[in-house]
Amino acid sequence: MNINATIILQSIAMMIFVWFCMKYLWPPLIQAMDERRERIAEGLAASDKAEKELEAAKVQVSEQIREARDKASEIIEQANQRHTQILDQAKDDALSERQRQVTAAEADIAQASNQAREDLRSSVASLAVLGAGKILEKEIDAQAHRELLDKLIAEI
């Protein structure tokens, strides 16, 4: 356990090892570690960002779904309205058509009835004249008994 020149050699050895460490060991190791730390931090930030974006996207999606649902119900509402409208329209049309047809038919009927009545009247008149002529055995001047005949017809 003597103090001898080993103390100097050890001192020199230490300086050399420290120099080696400073030159060849520390910088690459600490650089790699710092880079990895940075990458991890970036990765974490990116994942945070992605999570936030996902959250925003979810909100947006639900918004869009709500909008779509609103639109759909609106369309259904419109369709229903349109449906009622068309139905009413058709009902109105049908009613007016029926009215029109009824009116036309009534007019036809009235016309036919008038016609028939006219025909009947004229037939009756001539029959009456004929009958009267037969009865009287004498020519009745049709012109002369016009007034009488008309009166007769009207009474029928």
Added chain:
Amino acid sequence: MAGGSGNITQSDYIRHHLQNLTFGQHADGSWGLAHSAEQAQAMGFWAFNVDTMFWSLILGIAFYILFRTVAKKANSGVPSRFQAAIEFIVEFVDTSVRESFHGTSKFIAPLALTLFVWIFFMNFMDLIPVDWLPALAKSAGIVHQKVVPTTDVNATMGMALTVFVLIIYFSIKIKGVGGFIGELTGQPFASDSVAGKIVFFIPNLLLELVSLVAKPVSLGLRLFGNMYAGELIFILIAMIFTAGSGFVAGGLSSIFGEHIPAWFWIVATVTVFVTLWLNLKGKIADKHTLWLLLAEMLLVGGMAFLGGQLMHFGWAIFHLLIVTLQAFIFMMLTIVYLSMAHEHH
């Protein structure tokens, strides 16, 4: 072990273990290795402890290679387990430096890393059973071999002196020569008057020089003292259970006589090794393994041997803590001292 020969006394055994392999100039003028403590003493200052330098260089190179293999492949991707382990140490040192060193320096962190790992490796040599490497060296014809460089005061004080030089260098670099001298003479007794300054000059200088010199001494001698004491306890434990020390292997001596043959130790070692290996392979249950080991210990060296093993094991666990702690303390104190050198007081 004392080589199995019965004529080595216990104090010889201890002294042999505490003697460095010293290379220097003999009294007759020739250069060579010292063959005894007296010869080493006589060599004076200009001699070298070959074993201390050999092991500290080997361990320093081991540190360099270990870290260099990782540093070369270092990338910011997913680290391998080995890389992660190395980076854990780097991170640990880096954090310690950041917390304790208030200043910017590209030099402090590598210095701290080198000191921590290198001193840890040197201290760790203490956990290798004390007789293994010296016995190996002896079989190669080398008489003395002290394998733990930090149990050599030259090694620890050598490192402490480097740190001391760095303290002075940084003090002067940061504060200037005047600032440094002012720090040494202007406190702890401060005065505003010129007369006061002159009066306090000498006592201040004395006090500050003591605290300055205390720094390397506290670094080097504390590490040396801890490791030397730990090594000594290992040697004492080894001595207690060494066959041939007279105290222990009475049973064995009665079988083999004075000299226990080498094959006995080989058979004993192989038996223990096979037992442990079979346990690891799952062939023997833990409980059975413990009983088998106990039986083997009793057969090999009797209760004292077993006691020695247990003591060695217990002290090794405790010493593992000391080994790490002392390396850490050396590193931390270096950081703190250099941080103080960077600060203005």
